[in-house]
Amino acid sequence: MPLQVKRLLLVFAIFIGIMLVLKYVLTPDSWREYGPYRGNAIGEIASQQAKFVQxxxxxxxxxxxxxxxxxxxxxxxxxxxxxxxxxxxxxxxxxxxxxxxxxxxxxxxxxxxxxxxxxxxxxxxxxxxxxxxxxxxxxxxxxxxx
Amino acid sequence: MDKIQSLYEALTKVDGFIYPNELALNWDMLIVMYPYITGLVAGAFILASLNRVFDIKALRPTYELSLLTALSFMLVATMPLITHLGQPLRFYEMLITPHLTSAMAIFGFVYLWYLMVVLLLEIWFDYRYDMVIWSREKKGFMKFFYKALTLWVSDTSPESRKTDEKIGYFITVVGIPSAFLLHGYVGFIFGSIKANPWWSTVMMPVIFLFSAMVSGIALVMFIYMVVTYLRKQKIDMNALDTIAKYLFYILIIDFTLESLDQIHRIYEADESFDILKILVRGKLFFTFFIMQIGVGVVIPLATLGFLQFKKPRVRIRKLIYWIISICVLVGIFYMRWNVVIGGQLFSKSFYGFTSYKVNLIGGSDVTLSLLWFIVPFFILAFLLWLLPPWKKAPPIEIPED
Amino acid sequence: MAIEKENFSRRDFIKNSSMFAGGVVFASLINPYKFVFATKQPKGKGKWYGIGIDIEKCIGCGSCARACKIENDVPDDPFFFRNWVEQYTITNDERILVSSPNGGIDGFKQPVPDEDIYKTFFVPKMCNHCAKSPCTQVCPVGASFESPEGLALVDQSYCIGCGYCVQACPYGCRYIDPLKGVVDKCTLCYHRLEKGLDPACMMACPTGARVYGDLNDKNSAVSLFLKEHNCAVLKPQLNTESKLFYNDLSQEVH
Structure with a gap:
């Protein structure tokens, strides 16, 4: 394989590696708990204060x-x-x-x-x-x- | 706060009934810029590949220029989108946790693919040999910079150049469907919104694609003329005539497709037709009939059609091409405008209209839009200085296998 | 050099990629729609909320819209609503007049004298909590999602504020909160439901024009409402599988 292609593949491998690391680090905790969203969000919405007491x-x-x-x-x-x-x-x-x-x-x-x-x-x-x-x-x- | 103030103002300009939340036009001029700039990229790339893949030799003088134009616009293509977000700093989420049923999320990857794998690679292989040569000629920081650009590969053997040539060709072949994908995808972002009858048409990706090619070709034509003028060189009229010829052909296809879309809409006349008719004849009259069709299609088509039969003197032809390229660029801008803004002016209740006023002074959307349109020209100037196409070594001949 | 792919032959490549392609085709044969509506929850497990609105009972007082704005801190400005009321007036000469001044919070004025009116009524609007919601489908980051109970919710700490969902909602039920820079919409007062309270609009309605409940429970208020009335949804042609059912819905209402 020509040298320039090897170098490019290395650069791409590094780039993809960084992306994967970033994906791993930045994905929120409860992601995909129920579906493609933050599962904790449901609890956060539910914990809002109710203003009308009935x-x-x-x-x-x-x-x-x-x-x-x-x-x-x-x-x-x-x-x-x-x-x-x-x-x-x-x-x-x-x-x-x-x-x-x-x-x-x-x-x-x-x-x-x-x-x-x-x-x-x-x-x-x-x-x-x-x-x-x-x-x-x-x-x-x-x-x-x- | 300004935004809310202007919404109170807009409240007085509602015609008929709109859903209360529809008063705010969420996608302003920045989102007009986004398909416009992306289209310029796809179009410029297609022009480059006409030379490389379809072997149209007359277009050789604009090959590198087209690629560099595509790259400089590509680098800012997502900026209108990002600056338009309510939470711009959360943009990375689109790449980290893309929602796979969303056209917009997948666009991030289409964009990366196109930028990294197609444009950068093609330019890199095209310039690799020259960058090695330049790194030997330069001193100090520039020497290091060119070396870094070549990834410290200093091979200048004919074999390595042949490899560059072959891979570059392969990337261009891959690049054509990628360019189609890139801009077809932008069309799909709009065309897939079933809630909006002005957008929701299967023709949208195709129309976006061809209007992208029209605008990109016009842009390269414009830039080629300006750059050659600034360098005080002689314009290759053969190249210019060929570009104009392709501009003419693709403009015909583009216009046919757009007419087909409208005729189909008019003939089918579904439930949304009445409101869209009022929209096009009223609020969009100037931007649709005068700017998009008049300036953007009729004038260029008539002029270019005339030039196919009769060739005036070079000076006049140059002037005509220069004006036509600006006309087309303006026309396509208004085409995007009519899609993006037009699609939000009528209510999804089909009972009324909201309004959009461009704040020329102080409107952040206009300022930013202008910025994102001007920045690519500076990037291009830098790229032309860094990688001057006119200082490249002559291409190596590859013997037929 | 880490990349040694000399012996990675073309045949291997074809083999691997055809296996991958075959896998995708096979997966889509098992559930071909999974790729289109990834957020769709299997019906029949747990609660599956639906809403019923009886147009015959709506008096246009705007209590629902007012209560909603208070409960959910919706900005006071007359162009952000999670919930609003529209007044339809069809005249004898077949003109259709629709209005919703400040969402109905300040009350309505009848624009035509009584003798010219052919038909007139109020239509309360809110999020339809569609089962195939076009808004959650287009969210690029998964900040807008359909909860397991069938409610279209927004994760405001994750929303990027692109506005794509606002464009995709056929009913105009979403808006970008200009102060927070994120999208906001009806949650069917999910925080109240979880505390055993009724949603603010349901609670505030003086005539009981609004009902809600679990569609999976055949004895819930909304299931009985559907049984006793002939109901219709808004824009059925868009196949959003809206879960907001109107009794006595006129065809003029979009």
Whole structure:
């Protein structure tokens, strides 16, 4: 074999060797544990903090409100839809939840829109329905019809 | 932060309905540059192999120039991609843990194969003898540098030159399908995206390939003229005429394929046709009809076609070739633009369009794109200084076996 | 010199390479699709998540999109969403108007007076968690993958931010987070699922328009949803094997 070819093959062998070493060194630990990805990534994603604690956690302390709510139309609603995520409040009760009293919050769901199905949700025309009044003067959000 | 600011601006320019996430054009001008530069490489290499493999002797004066052009563009070909990444420093992952079902991951290896095995080797075997000679003539660092380049092989015997010649020929033969692979692959990166009807066509790799050849040939034609002018030498008109002839032929094939693709699209008129029609007639009108087809195809085809029948004086012909090569280079750039940017301007909901504004001042994508287009010319200048084709020893004659 | 291949004859070369080629052909005969969809998990083992959305029940309040943004730290800007709501309005003169102002978080306005409306409805959108997901197929480094439970997840510490998956997703469900420089998408709140909580959007929906569950369990919420309703997926022609099933899906919805 000619000398220049031998030298080239040597260079290529070194290059491929370096690549293989790099591949060995740089491949992450849990690679191909389940498939061609980092298996540890699943655990990392799962370990993220959950921010909404769900109504069962709220009812642990606020049992009277949960009781009232369970009798009304809003029985299936999560507390945190209106009050915001509760993860900080659960750890520290001095961290206050949102208590929004304006009409806009109610109108998120109850505003009149032809696209909203009539049989699913009660809708009002905010301009015609007791204009200028606040929703909460007549409706208790925890028990809208009492 | 600039990016978010410009997205708020873009929000006011949405026509119809787009999915909310589609507002951001993820692939900006840098990704236009990427197939453009890769195409120039493949095209320049094909021109070189026309001389070597297909034995078109008239192209001999541009052989080394084509190879060195291909190499200098090849060295930056991945830079637009890397600088475009959200996490550029993680680029090595593509080579360390390639995901085998991804066209982009395999491209890393196609690129390495082409750079290491085809381009570098072919140039090395072509220049090996000359580098040995130059290493003997030079002093100091340059002597060492040339010696290192020859891998300390100082064999100048006719046998070794014959070996170089034979292996070089073999590499060129391997190099042609490799060049096809390289740029066909770039086409496949786009053509395999079934979510995007503007990209998803089996024609994409073939069209990319032929437009690559067109642009690469035009580039070598341009560089040959400029380099010869700078060296104050006489241009080999025979070589130039031959290049122009091949440019003409391949431009015809390229245009035919692109027309076929569009005609097929128009005739089939599938669900995406309505939105694409509005796209091409509206947002892409200038870049598609005027730049890509007008400047990039019609003008060069008409002029080169005319030159096939009637040859004006050398001075005029030179000027024509010079202008035509620029026209073709501009046209192919806009072809890439229409594919990459055009494919992101319409919503995959088929109900609307987003917009893309080129920030000429301060836009990092434009600055970087320009940089990656200019750098290869500096690399080429360096390579021409290091490995001047005009100082090479005459090729050795190989007797027929 | 380490490389002594003089006696490595041509016959050996042909023999070895044909054995290699034969191996590849044989392997592809056993499972010809393995090379195309390497990420596809065998169905029938463990959980295999699916989602059902009842368009008849969606009131367009945007609670899902809002909850999703809070839960997953999605940027507030009106162009990054893991989850959003679209309003479709088809007029009597057959124009199709679609809108999704800020993903529906701020509510919707009906652009046409009631008497001109032929049909109108809301369509909540989120990741389809396709079984043959085009997005995970194209990820060059395996940062985007399909988990054993059938969720398309992103390993953000490994993602290079090339944006190829954003191009490959036919549903526009991915975006590049401009601050992190990596891609972000719906995980079906995988971190909540693992803690026994419902995904934020499912939890926040006031009308129960969204259900999710294990498709392998024939009594799960989503399996019963599929049994009781005539469901369709988005863009079935692309054969992504989407696992997001819509009840009452209009053909105008893309």
């Amino acid at each position: 109504k069962e956690s709220c009812a642990d302390c606020h049992d009277s409100i949960a009781e009232i709510k369970s009798l009304g139309e809003h029985i299936n609603l999560q507390c945190e839809i209106c009050h915001g995520p509760g993860y900080q409040h659960v750890d520290d009760e001095n961290f206050k939840m949102e208590i929004t009293k304006n009409n806009a919050l109610c109108l998120r769901c109850h505003t009149m829109n032809a696209a909203s199905p009539k049989n699913i949700i009660k809708q009002i025309d905010a301009i015609e329905h007791n204009e200028g009044e606040e929703c909460i003067t007549c409706h208790n959000p925890h028990q809208p019809w009492l």
